[in-house]
Amino acid sequence: MADFTGLQHESRYKLVCVAGPSPLFYIARHPHEQAGQAAMKAFYYQRASMPLERAYAGQWAREAGHPDNIVLLHPSTGQKGKISSPEGWYDAGDYNKYIVNSGITMGTLLSLYEDYPQYCKGIRLNIPESNNKIPDILDEVSYNLRWMLTMQDPADGGVYHKLTNASFDGMIMPEQATQPRYVVKKSTAATLDFAAVTAQAARVYAKIDKPLALACREAATKAWQWALQHPKEPYRQDEMNKQFQPPVVTGEYGNAQFDDELSWAAAELFTTTKDEQYRPHINRMAVRYWQVPSWGQVGVLAYYTMARYDAGMKKDVIAFADNLLSGSDSTTYQVVMGKKAGDFTWGSNSVVANQGIALMQAYKFTKDKRYLNGAVALLDYLMGRNATGYCYLTGFGSKRVMHPHHRVSVADGIPEPVPGLLAGGPNPGxxxxxxxxxxxxxxEAYTDDDCSYASNEIAINWNAPLVYLIWAIEAAYPR
Structure with missing residues (x-):
């Protein structure tokens, strides 16, 4: 370990020792700002249905892909015809759009704005909407939010699980991908995740875009009612494919337990509406059973929301952070990540970022530097202080990811991948x-190869907690 606290001059440095010189590193007041901007700008590069202009996308400018103004109702919906469902973000390395994964992604980004509004207002991303009066982060989030609203059936409030091709596209550019697009059956998980996001968006946009906020509030209450009437409607792709054609083989995001989604939706609706009907559905689980959030386990998102004003939940969040920190100083890289081999799963780098969010939640409530330092260490891990030596954020680091499993980065003919994308990370599976x-x-189970969708794909729900972690840390230090 080397401590550079005594160095006060902002510059680039390297450490020279017997083994040779280290890579260049920065000492600066806000060393992560560029990385944070890039990680958020990555959502712009994931936009469907619009061209990316050179003024905003630089060398990664491209034609529009997937207008999605004519999307077929898959037979699994029990309906015939088509809907219009444009905009939104491509979910990952592929070109499909999934409500469940948008759920945790949007919840994380909206929570960042709620927790650090003043800092977020000062961020500039150079996106087409940058010159309006709305903070850039909320402009970018609204691009996906408007798509999500089109996925709700106005007749009953249920939400289609995903908008997808029947099968994955090859490694081609978006405008070359012309397979028919479908929305598939409604599901309880998708509808509750949608209810949570739109309820949260209703209060975030209330003073910024009132028509959008009102539309979100109405959509959230309708989705909630549908979910109460359909409490156990799972999305099981294999079973669906036995009954309906064409078979759909893209990302499933299947889930058969909905207590966590119900709790999260209830917490967001209660916080927005103050209606007591939602409170009994907020599940108060013992802290020892908590898991950092993932698309399939969103229960802790409810606790983060409630902890803003509930003293009991606040204590639970702090206890959760304490459990994470316990023993981390004895790991090889002195971080929370890796205390157990099970941390290294598909998207392990999102586990790291979400561990950091938990620590920043505790720091927000206590101002105890142990939590802040633990979060910074986790960000250090993602930026290169790890067993592989890779900086896992494209466009950054002396040993950087160059070949992510990401169709645009593979197909565009540009040597550098699209910047600001977080690779999935080590995955021994x-x-x-x-x-x-x-x-x-x-x-160490990682390879920088575009064939590796298990360790080197990108995904919006991995980028979102990284954005939160970076900006929360930067916000903790005065400008």
Whole structure:
């Protein structure tokens, strides 16, 4: 370990020792600002249905893909015809759009704005909407929010699980992908995630875009009612494909337990409406059972929301952070991540970022520097202080990710990948069977190869907690 606290001059440095010189590193008051801007700007690069102009996208400018103004109702919906469902973000390395994964993504980004509004208002992303009066982060979030609103059936309030091709596109540019697009059956998980996001958006946009806020509030209450009437409507793709054609083989985001989604939706609706009907549905689970949020387990998002004004929930969030920190100083890289091999799963880098969010939640309530320092260490892990030596954020680091499993980055003919994308990270499951892995050790099970969707894909729900973590840390230090 090396401590550079005594160095006060902002510059680039390197450490020279017997083994040779280190990579260049920065000492600065706000060393992560550019990385934070890039990680948020990455959502712009994921936009469907619009061209990315050179003025905003630079060398990654491209034609519009997937207008999605004519989307077929898959037979699994029990309906015939088509809907219009444009805009939104491509979910990951593929070109489909998924409500469940948009749920945790949007909840994380909206919570960042709620927790650090003044800091977020000062962020400039150079996107087409940058010159209006709305903060850039909310402009970008609204691009996906407007798409989500089109996925609700206005007749009954239920929400279609995803908008997708029947099968994945090849490694081609978006404008070259012309397979028919479908919305598939409604599901309880999608509808509750939608209810949570739109309820939260209703209060975030209340003073910024009143028509959008009102539309979100109405959509949230209708979705809630549908979910109460359909409390156990899972999305099981294999079963669906036995009954309906064409078979759909894209990302499933299947889920059969909905207590966590119900609790999160109830917490957001209660916070927005102050209607007591929602409070009994907020599940108060013992802290020892808490997990950092993921698309399939969003229960802790309810506690983060309630902790803003509920003293009991606040204590629970702090206890959760304490459990995470316990023993982290004895790990190889002195971080929370890696206390157990099970941390290294699909999207392990999002586990890291969400651990950091939990610590920043505790720091927000206590101002105890232990939590802030623990969060900074986790960000250090993502930026290169890890067993592989990679900075996992494209466009950054002396040892950087160059070949993510991301269709645009593969197909655009540009040597550098689209910047600001967080690679999934070490995953000893190696489900892609890519042959370029060099280690099966859990924290080294990573390969910078576009064949590796198990360790080197990107996804919006991985970028969102990184954005939160960076900006929360930067907001903790005065400008």
């Amino acid at each position: 190696m489900q892609d069977k890519c042959t370029t892995y060099v280690s099966k050790v859990p924290d």
